[in-house]
Amino acid sequence: MNAMTEFADDQSIALGAPVGVTIENVAKDFGDSPALHGVSLDVHAGELVALLGPSGSGKTTLLRILAGLEAPTSGRVLFGGEDTLGLPVQDRNIGFVFQHYALFRHMTVFDNIAFGLTVRPRRDRPASAEIRRRVLHLLDLVQLSGLEKRYPAQLSGGQRQRVALARALAIEPRLLLLDEPFGALDAQVRRDLRRWLREIHDRTGHTTFFVTHDQEEALELADRIVVMSKGRIEQVGSADDIYDRPGSPFVFSFIGESTLLPVEIADGAVLVDGAPSGLAFGETGTRPATLGFRPHDVTLVSDDSPAIRGRVVAERRHGARRRLELQVGPKHLRAEIDVEVEASRTLGSLVAFRPERWRIFPA
Amino acid sequence: MSDIAVSQSAVFTGAATEKRPVRIALTVIALAFLGIFLLLPLVSVFYEAFRSGFGVFLKAISDRDTLAAVRLTVLVAAVSVPANLVFGLAASWAIAKYDFRGKSFLITLIDLPFSVSPVTSGLIYVLLFGAHGYLGPFLQSHGIHIIFAVPGIVLATVFVTFPFIARELIPIMQAQGTQDEEAALSLGASGWRVFFRVTLPNVKWALLYGVLLCNARAMGEFGAVSVVSGHIRGKTNTMPLQVEILYNEYSYQAAFGVASLLALLALVTLIIKTILEWRYAEEIAATRRH
Numbered sequence: 001m002n003a004m005t006e007f008a009d010d011q012s013i014a015l016g017a018p019v020g021v022t023i024e025n026v027a028k029d030f031g032d033s034p035a036l037h038g039v040s041l042d043v044h045a046g047e048l049v050a051l052l053g054p055s056g057s058g059k060t061t062l063l064r065i066l067a068g069l070e071a072p073t074s075g076r077v078l079f080g081g082e083d084t085l086g087l088p089v090q091d092r093n094i095g096f097v098f099q100h101y102a103l104f105r106h107m108t109v110f111d112n113i114a115f116g117l118t119v120r121p122r123r124d125r126p127a128s129a130e131i132r133r134r135v136l137h138l139l140d141l142v143q144l145s146g147l148e149k150r151y152p153a154q155l156s157g158g159q160r161q162r163v164a165l166a167r168a169l170a171i172e173p174r175l176l177l178l179d180e181p182f183g184a185l186d187a188q189v190r191r192d193l194r195r196w197l198r199e200i201h202d203r204t205g206h207t208t209f210f211v212t213h214d215q216e217e218a219l220e221l222a223d224r225i226v227v228m229s230k231g232r233i234e235q236v237g238s239a240d241d242i243y244d245r246p247g248s249p250f251v252f253s254f255i256g257e258s259t260l261l262p263v264e265i266a267d268g269a270v271l272v273d274g275a276p277s278g279l280a281f282g283e284t285g286t287r288p289a290t291l292g293f294r295p296h297d298v299t300l301v302s303d304d305s306p307a308i309r310g311r312v313v314a315e316r317r318h319g320a321r322r323r324l325e326l327q328v329g330p331k332h333l334r335a336e337i338d339v340e341v342e343a344s345r346t347l348g349s350l351v352a353f354r355p356e357r358w359r360i361f362p363a
Numbered sequence: 364m365s366d367i368a369v370s371q372s373a374v375f376t377g378a379a380t381e382k383r384p385v386r387i388a389l390t391v392i393a394l395a396f397l398g399i400f401l402l403l404p405l406v407s408v409f410y411e412a413f414r415s416g417f418g419v420f421l422k423a424i425s426d427r428d429t430l431a432a433v434r435l436t437v438l439v440a441a442v443s444v445p446a447n448l449v450f451g452l453a454a455s456w457a458i459a460k461y462d463f464r465g466k467s468f469l470i471t472l473i474d475l476p477f478s479v480s481p482v483t484s485g486l487i488y489v490l491l492f493g494a495h496g497y498l499g500p501f502l503q504s505h506g507i508h509i510i511f512a513v514p515g516i517v518l519a520t521v522f523v524t525f526p527f528i529a530r531e532l533i534p535i536m537q538a539q540g541t542q543d544e545e546a547a548l549s550l551g552a553s554g555w556r557v558f559f560r561v562t563l564p565n566v567k568w569a570l571l572y573g574v575l576l577c578n579a580r581a582m583g584e585f586g587a588v589s590v591v592s593g594h595i596r597g598k599t600n601t602m603p604l605q606v607e608i609l610y611n612e613y614s615y616q617a618a619f620g621v622a623s624l625l626a627l628l629a630l631v632t633l634i635i636k637t638i639l640e641w642r643y644a645e646e647i648a649a650t651r652r653h
Contacts, residue, residue, distance in 0.1 A: 069545055089548040096549040102542035106564040116550035119560070164546075171550055 018045040018207040019080035019174045021066065026075035028061050035061040036231045038075065043224075045080070048201050048208045050222035052215060054254070058231040059211045060179055066209060067177050068092045079174060092175075095168030095206075099180040101160040103152040109163050110135055110148035116171035138166040141200065158189040165197075169204070178210035182217065194221055215255050219243065227251050249361045252292045259335045261308075261328065262363060263291040270360070273329030278306035278354045288363040293355035295323060295338045300353050307352040310335055312345045326351060408626045411619035423620035431597040432605035433624070435513065439588075439601060440581040443520040447577055451528030452570070456562070459536030460544065473529050476522055484522050485590025488515055511593030516601065519587040524580045528573035535569045536562075571639065579632045583625055 021043040028036040036058045043049050051059035064070040066077060068089040077084045084092065103112050111118075113135045117126055126134070139145050142162040152160055161181060168176060181197070182190040198221055201208055212218050218225045219239040227234045227242060227250075235247040246252035249260055264271040266286045270279040278301070279291070295318075301307040310326030310333075317323075321338040324345060328335050337353055345351060381389070413420050423429070454473060458466060476484060492509040493499045502509060509515045543565060547557040563570075585603040592599040600608065602621055609618035 067549055069549070089545075090551045090553060092549075093551070094549060096546065098542050098546060100542060102546040104543060104547070104561055104564075115547065115552070115560075119547070119550065119552040119556050167546075167550065 017174070018205055020045045021175065021207060021209075022076075022078040022081075023062070023066075024076040024078070026062070026065060026072045026077060028058075028065060028070060029073045034231055036065075036072075039228075039231075039233050041226060041233065041236065043207060043209070045207050046205045048198070048221065048223045049210075050218035050225045051209060051211045051228060052213070052218040052225050052254075053228035053234075054213060056230070057228040059213075059226075059228050062228070063177050063179055063209055063211050066175070067094050067096050069096075093171065093173055095165075095171060095173035095176045097161070097164050097168050097176070097178040097181050099183045101152070101157075101164045101184075103160055103164055103167070105152050107151075108148060109139070109144065109150050109152070109155070112152070112163055113138055113148075113167045113170050115167060134170060135166075138170055141169070141203075142166045143196075156189075157185050158193055161185065161193065165200070169206075173206065176206040176208040178208070180211050180213070182214075183212075190217070197221065219255075227254065229254070246292075246359070249290050249292060252359065252361070256294060257296075257336070258292055258294050259337075260361075261291045261333055261335060263289055263360075265289050265360065272308050273331065273333070275309075276306040277308045279358060281360055290361040290363050291355075291358060292361060293358040295336045296321070297357040298337045298353045298355050300339060300343070300351065302352070307354050308335065309350060309352045312347050312349050312351060314347070315345060317341075324351060405626055408619055408622050411615065412623035415616060419616060420620050420623075423614075423617035424624065426617065428597045428600065429605055429609075429617070429621055432600045432602050432621070435516070435598075435600065436582050436602045438513070439517055439520050440578055442517050443524055443581045444574060444578050446521050447524055447528050448570075448574060450525065451532060451573060451577075454529045455532035455536050458533055459539075460541050470533070473526050473533075476525050481523055481584065481586030482590055485519050485587035488519055488522070488587075488591050492518075510591050511595065511599060513599065515591035516588050516599060519591045520581050520584050523584050523587045524577045527577035527580060528570065531569045531573035531576070532566055535566055539565055568639070568643070572636065575632050575636055579629060582628055 021041075023039060023041040023043075025038045025040055026036055027034065027038050039058070039062060051062060053059045061070060065072050068084065068087060079092070104115065107115070114131050117131045117134070125131075135148070136145070139148055142165060144159060144162055144166070147155070147159070152163070155163065161184075165178075165181075178197075182193055185193065194217055197210075210221070219242070222239070224236060224238060225242050226236050229250050235242060235251045237245070242251060242255050246255060252258050253260055261272060263277070264274070264286065265281050265283055265288075267284060268280055268282060270277050270281050270289075270291060272291070277291075308328060310328035312324050313327045314325040315322060316325075318338060320341070322341050322344060324337050324339055326335045326337065327333070337351075339345075412423075424433075454469070457463070458470060489510055490496050491498055492502060492515060494503065494510070496510075499510065507514075509518065543561050544557050547561045552560065582601075583603060584601075585607075588601055589604060589607075592601070592604055594600060594604060594608065596608070602625055606618050606621045606625070609615075609621065
């Protein structure tokens, strides 16, 4: 199907058919410091994928490699089965949205959005009436109709980012890449734009990668989340996978709130600080391990049965519940649990609890 | 009335807490300094030039050698300013947009003409291209004359004025980073289009300032040009050199006449700069902010 005629259809903003992306063993070194160690990932056409991780995890580097703004030190990137090695940025046909918008400040909103069309070689360039029609259509899509004569400096942050998105969409990209697109915006605008980006994605069907360090954004927006840390992919999965079945202590502690305690597994029991915790783990033999649980997944224990015991060192209001910060055992391990608001404790008092849902990771 | 004024100033002075006499004293010192060291010489140049009337002034500056000096000065500026425009753009582009070994050395090198005495700059060219220099004999045997000729004057001027444009561009290009260029590339623009449609418009005001300053210096340069020129009347004298010659010959009227032309150049440069800043204030502010 011809992308241009599809674009002419007023119901949809169309594109070069969205492509699947295959990342094979991509590594990147900046000087001596490796930013990515052999990352592999398969993404279907039309998928909305979040690259989530703390700063320095390599997520932006991976995005820039996809865009062709960085070259991988080794490994391959394929768009729809086609190797992109040596394909310059200009010929990749990707839409890239920057955290700080990178709008051309000396051009009007109209000229910004039209830029990708007006810089095409003459034989590929649409007629100016066609460019105008498309730009106005995109402005409508990003809900900025009537602002085409403004300059970027005359727009709010949220408006600028929407112009940046319209500009990226104007070239009918095969792939849409967003680098912390909402990072510079305030909380309310972020939430609105997030919902709105999901709608645009559902209408246009681009294969989309976006980089974020905000787990809430990733969980809410993405079809699949790629959790990255220190240049490696820690886990790939849906929001439920990542949250409920974390593959590593890093993912467990990075996504949602959590407590990690060093424990010992001895003949089917989990020992915290040498004492039985009341948790059973079906494994023979003895080995050190890490116990992970979430503050809201615990029950208090009032009798002398095996449990984790700690002294209250702080308490604070946490939403509808009360959060207790406990010091466990002589090694001053720290644990956080949520209790009913009424169950306030004096500092220094002893609290016993058992996690309801918990996970054991290798130590 | 005065009570109100006093109480208001007590409220609004904020960080500037100096008393009124101190403020007046400081203002007077600054103004007196400006007046004595900047304004007075400028006024006296024009006063001396026109002291015996406009006719005498016209006659002084329409002397054949003086006109030749004006033509040479314009020629030198017309060559060295575009040359430095290209060099300056290339150097600041490389420094601001790329990371490479020896970058800080390059920045230092660009500043070299600022820190070296212009006379030394001129002597370097004599050493290179003079009759007893490294390259001079070879060039002369091929009929190429550089020292005591126009090419030497142009080279010396290019050297001395090199930092002006690069110095204006580097900070603003560094502040703007490479995101705009990357965005343009991702939208399919070729390297040249990115340069002409994104990079150049982003720095056009800084570039214009640089060109103005570079031009003023190119026309006014004395030291380096004096060494390589040879002071051949009507041939290798620029306006500043012509002023010196006339002055040494006690033709004060003519000397001040030519000097007033140079002073006029400075004033016109300042006026253009001010007009641009005033006329395009908003656009300049928008360019600098991001």
